[in-house]
Amino acid sequence: MKIAFIGGGNMATALIAGLAGQLTGAGSLHVVDPNAEALERLAAQYGVSTANGIDVQVSGADVIVLAVKPQQMREVADQLKARLGNQPLVLSIAAGIRIKDLSRWLGGYTRIVRAMPNTPALIAMGITGMVAESGVDAAQREAADKVMAAVGQTVWLDREELIDPVTAVSGSGPAYVFYFLEAMQQAAREMGLDAEQGRRLALATFTGAAQLAAQTGDPVDVLRQRVTSKGGTTHAAITSMEAAGVKEAIVAAMKAAAARGRELGEELGKA
Numbered sequence: 001m002k003i004a005f006i007g008g009g010n011m012a013t014a015l016i017a018g019l020a021g022q023l024t025g026a027g028s029l030h031v032v033d034p035n036a037e038a039l040e041r042l043a044a045q046y047g048v049s050t051a052n053g054i055d056v057q058v059s060g061a062d063v064i065v066l067a068v069k070p071q072q073m074r075e076v077a078d079q080l081k082a083r084l085g086n087q088p089l090v091l092s093i094a095a096g097i098r099i100k101d102l103s104r105w106l107g108g109y110t111r112i113v114r115a116m117p118n119t120p121a122l123i124a125m126g127i128t129g130m131v132a133e134s135g136v137d138a139a140q141r142e143a144a145d146k147v148m149a150a151v152g153q154t155v156w157l158d159r160e161e162l163i164d165p166v167t168a169v170s171g172s173g174p175a176y177v178f179y180f181l182e183a184m185q186q187a188a189r190e191m192g193l194d195a196e197q198g199r200r201l202a203l204a205t206f207t208g209a210a211q212l213a214a215q216t217g218d219p220v221d222v223l224r225q226r227v228t229s230k231g232g233t234t235h236a237a238i239t240s241m242e243a244a245g246v247k248e249a250i251v252a253a254m255k256a257a258a259a260r261g262r263e264l265g266e267e268l269g270k271a
């Protein structure tokens with residue numbers, strides 16, 4: 001499978017890192033980006049071919065991954081429109097951009113899958129929500145799944161509107177986890193642990209708790225109650241969080257992320 005990336009930034013790098021080790025034999029990765037330095041780094045690290053503009057390798061690709069910022073998508077679609085003669089699968093990972101708008105910008109093209117991955121793809125621990133346009137056949141749907149499954153799990157959606165909630169949960173989600181870890185590490189430092197101790201304790205706790213939930217399948221509120229001894233330390237911590245409205249703030253923040261996804265789609269879809 002020949003995969004071309006348009007945009008070689010943060011998310012593309014995570015996907016390329018995960019895919020690079022998986023594509024053997026006839027497979028190849030090609031990256032288009034205006035930044036020479038970023039291209040050199042990607043070529044050196046992952047052995048990809050590169051170009052600073054859409055070229056024949058893009059036209060010859062089986063899958064074209066659109067990994068530019070949402071605001072850059074219209075311009076990229078204009079450049080790409082005349083290069084889709086081989087009927088490749090167009091796989092967009094942009095937040096907000098709706099399939100109907102991308103299809104229109106590509107001159108009515110319908111072989112489009114919209115996906116929302118996340119950066120743990122870099123270590124093949126990603127999860128991607130995906131939805132296919134009606135013009136996508138079974139083989140291309142499988143190809144899209146193969147690309148994203150190379151870097152983690154996939155979840156197929158039957159309605160495109162659900163991509164915004166997916167963006168709010170897992171697309172942006174790693175940032176919430178890092179934010180929580182920042183707070184845990186700050187607290188550890190303020191209470192006298194050194195930076196490395198705080199980092200190890202916080203990270204292992206996050207990984208361990210997530211794995212415990214995944215492996216036991218027990219509901220997370222039950223797992224939380226098992227940590228919370230009556231009149232003990234966890235009870236003091238959770239009481240403090242509840243008083244500060246932490247849970248409500250997280251729910252509101254995630255709804256803001258989904259709303260921003262919808263808003264981006266509406267704003268940029270006017271073009």
Ligand SMILES: NC(=O)C1=CN([C@@H]2O[C@H](COP(=O)(O)OP(=O)(O)OC[C@H]3O[C@@H](n4cnc5c(N)ncnc54)[C@H](OP(=O)(O)O)[C@@H]3O)[C@@H](O)[C@H]2O)C=CC1
Nearest residue numbers: 007008009010011032033067068069070072093094095117
């Ligand atoms: N980061 C994340 O965790 C996730 C991001 N996404 C989505 O992925 C997309 C990319 O995000 P991210 O990687 O963070 O963004 P980045 O800004 O890191 O990457 C985008 C890259 O595309 C380049 N670019 C701009 N115009 C063109 C063009 N015409 N042709 C080729 N390349 C171009 C940019 O160059 P320059 O900087 O010079 O403009 C930049 O290097 C976004 O649409 C985002 O919504 C989805 C899931 C998660």
Ligand SMILES: O=C(O)[C@@H]1CCC=N1
Nearest residue numbers: 094095167171172173
């Ligand atoms: O912040 C963003 O808009 C992108 C989409 C999901 C994660 N990063």
